[in-house]
Amino acid sequence: MSDRKQRFEHLVLPHLDAAYNLARWITRNDHDAQDVVQEAVLRAYRFFDGLRGEARPWLLSIVRNSCFTWLQINRPADMAGFDDHAVEMHPSEEDGPEVQAMRKFDRRMLNEAIAALPAHFREVLVLREMEDLSYREIARIADVPIGTVMSRLARARRLLAEAVGAISNAADTSMNK
Amino acid sequence: MNSDETFKLLHAYVDGELDTARSLEFEAYLAANPAALAASERLRAMSAAIRGSADYFAAPVALGVRLRASVPVVPEQVPLRAAWRGWLRPAVSFAMVALVTWMIAAAWLRPGADDRIAREALSGHVRATLAGRLYDVASSDQHTVKPWLSARLAFSPPVSDFSAQGFELAGGRLDYLDGQPVAVLVYRRRQHVIDVFIRPGDGREAVHTVTLDGFNIERFARNGMNFWMVSDLNRNELGDFATVVAERSAAP
Numbered sequence: 136m137s138d139r140k141q142r143f144e145h146l147v148l149p150h151l152d153a154a155y156n157l158a159r160w161i162t163r164n165d166h167d168a169q170d171v172v173q174e175a176v177l178r179a180y181r182f183f184d185g186l187r188g189e190a191r192p193w194l195l196s197i198v199r200n201s202c203f204t205w206l207q208i209n210r211p212a213d214m215a216g217f218d219d220h221a222v223e224m225h226p227s228e229e230d231g232p233e234v235q236a237m238r239k240f241d242r243r244m245l246n247e248a249i250a251a252l253p254a255h256f257r258e259v260l261v262l263r264e265m266e267d268l269s270y271r272e273i274a275r276i277a278d279v280p281i282g283t284v285m286s287r288l289a290r291a292r293r294l295l296a297e298a299v300g301a302i303s304n305a306a307d308t309s310m311n312k
Numbered sequence: 313m314n315s316d317e318t319f320k321l322l323h324a325y326v327d328g329e330l331d332t333a334r335s336l337e338f339e340a341y342l343a344a345n346p347a348a349l350a351a352s353e354r355l356r357a358m359s360a361a362i363r364g365s366a367d368y369f370a371a372p373v374a375l376g377v378r379l380r381a382s383v384p385v386v387p388e389q390v391p392l393r394a395a396w397r398g399w400l401r402p403a404v405s406f407a408m409v410a411l412v413t414w415m416i417a418a419a420w421l422r423p424g425a426d427d428r429i430a431r432e433a434l435s436g437h438v439r440a441t442l443a444g445r446l447y448d449v450a451s452s453d454q455h456t457v458k459p460w461l462s463a464r465l466a467f468s469p470p471v472s473d474f475s476a477q478g479f480e481l482a483g484g485r486l487d488y489l490d491g492q493p494v495a496v497l498v499y500r501r502r503q504h505v506i507d508v509f510i511r512p513g514d515g516r517e518a519v520h521t522v523t524l525d526g527f528n529i530e531r532f533a534r535n536g537m538n539f540w541m542v543s544d545l546n547r548n549e550l551g552d553f554a555t556v557v558a559e560r561s562a563a564p
Contacts, residue, residue, distance in 0.1 A: 180383050
C-alpha cells in the first residue's frame with residue numbers, strides 16, 4: 136500500500152506543473168484550476184494501477200478530462216460555438232500582415248490571445264507549444280484522431296496570429312492618433 | 313502537392329513531425345517556393361514566441377502540499393521502538409478502534425462497492441453470452457486453462473474441473489473488473505453457463521449472494537482470491553457450486 140503511494144509520488148507528482156498549466160489555461164483562473172487538478176490527481180491515484188507507459192501524458196489525459204467536465208458544468212458557453220468541421224484548411228500561403236505582426240507581440244497580448252481561443256484549440260496549442268508533446272501523444276490525451284489534432288493546431292495558430300495582429304493593429308492605431 | 317496537403321505538411325514540418333525523407337522532400341519544396349518558406353518561418357516565430365513569452369503556470373506550492381497530504385506517503389523512518397513509545401501506540405489503538413467501527417459499519421451498511429462489482433461481473437457475463445464469446449481458451453483441461461491465464465495475468469488463478477460434481481470446466485477468458493484485469497473460468501451445468509470471476513483480494517471471506525436481473529451472483533473469498541460467480545442457474549445449485557469451489561480453493 137505505502138509502496139504504491141511512494142511510486143505515485145515518484146512517478147506522477149513530478150508532472151504537477153504540467154497538469155496545473157494545462158488546467159489553468161483551460162479553466163482560465165487559478166482557483167478553479169487548483170480544484171480541478173486536485174480532483175484529477177486524486178482520481179489518478181485511484182486509477183494508478185491502470186498506468187501503462189509514461190506518466191506525464193497519462194496524467195494530462197486525466198486532467199484534461201476533468202477540465203472539460205468542469206467546463207461543461209460551469210462554463211457551458213465556453214464549449215459552445217466550436218466546430219471542428221468549420222476549420223478552414225485552405226488559407227493562402229501569404230498570411231500577410233496579421234502573421235507578420237507576431238513579431239511585434241508583447242507578452243500580455245499573447246496571453247490574452249491564447250486565452251481567447253476556443254477551449255479545444257487552446258488545449259492542443261498548450262500541449263504542443265508548452266509541453267512539447269508529439270501529435271500522437273496529443274491525440275491520445277485529447278482522445279481524437281491525429282488529423283483532428285493537426286487541424287485544431289493549425290486553426291489555433293491561425294486564430295492566434297489574427298488576434299495578435301488585430302490587437303497590435305488596434306494598439307498601433309491608438310498610438311498613431 | 314495540393315494546397316490542403318501542403319498546409320498540413322507545413323505545420324507537421326515546423327513541429328518536427330515529418331520523418332527524415334519527407335522532411336528533406338519538403339525542404340526542397342520550400343526552397344522552390346519563397347511564400348511557403350516565409351510561412352514556415354512565421355510559424356516558427358510564433359512557436360518561439362509562445363514558448364518564450366506566454367505564461368507557464370507552475371502549480372502553486374500550496375497545491376502540491378495539499379495533494380501530498382491527501383495522497384499520504386510513507387512517513388520518515390523513525391526507529392520503531394521510539395515510535396512505539398511516542399505516537400505509534402495511540403495511533404495503533406486509534407486505528408484498531410477505527411477498523412472495528414468500519415467493519416461493523418461495513419457489515420451493517422452492506423458496502424456499495426460489492427454491489428457495483430457484482431453488477432460489473434454481471435455485465436461481463438451478459439456481454440460474453442450475447443457476443444457468443446464465452447472463452448478465449450476453450451478446454452476442459454485445467455492444465456491448459458491455468459497456464460493460459462497465468463501467462464496473461466499478474467496472478468495465477470486456481471483452476472479445477474468439477475465434472476464429478478456435475479460442473480464441467482469449459483474454458484477461460486480474460487475480463488475487466490473494477491479497473492483491473494481478471495480471470496474468468498467458464499463452467500457448464502446442463503444448459504447453464506456459469507462464469508467464475510477471480511482476482512487477488514484482501515481475503516475477506518464475506519459470502520454475499522445477490523440476484524440481479526434474474527441472474528444469481530455468489531461472492532466469496534478464499535486463500536487470497538476473491539470470487540464472483542454469475543449464472544442463470546438457480547440459487548441452490550449455484551450455492552452448492554460455490555461451496556465446492558471454496559473447499560477446493562481453501563488449500564493452496
